[in-house]
Amino acid sequence: MAGLTLLALATSQPARAQGRGRFQQGGARISQLDNAKIAFITSRLTLTQDQAQRFWPMYNEFVARRRELGRSARLLRRDADNPALSDAQLRDNFNQDFAIKQQQLNLEKDYFDKAQKVLTLRQVAQLYQAERDFTKEVLKRVAGQAEPPIGTGQ
Missing domain, CATH: 1.10.287 (Helix Hairpins)
Structure with a gap:
């Protein structure tokens, strides 16, 4: 699910709307990205x-x-x-x-x-790694080099 959300976000066309509409779409994209990040981190940490x-x-x-x-x-x-x-x-x-x-x-x-x-110290370390991995995945997807969906651990 998070992978699909992020893939849709990364491959969508730039907003063509002007003014407030463009700002609102940007905010929606950030929200989608935040939701994908939460799902990604959740899949990595056993809370x-x-x-x-x-x-x-x-x-x-x-x-x-x-x-x-x-x-x-x-x-x-x-x-x-x-x-x-x-x-x-x-x-x-x-x-x-x-x-x-x-x-x-x-x-x-x-x-x-x-x-x-x-969190345990190990979970804190996993969190920092998950944040870095998520950023790498987003950059790969934006560059069109995405392989497996985010959160699969592959």
């Missing part, structure tokens, strides 16, 4: 019902915060190419970028500590 109830809200909060920090970093990098920026403004951008990177590291450490309170 008890108690673990799942405690893990998913924590993980979703982490992903949202990580996404927010990533968006801030991308905006800074985009602005760095502006030839109208003074050296002082560029220096400020670099300092802000370093601060965001530190926030990302702090978030990772905090999440790691929280995850260990819900």
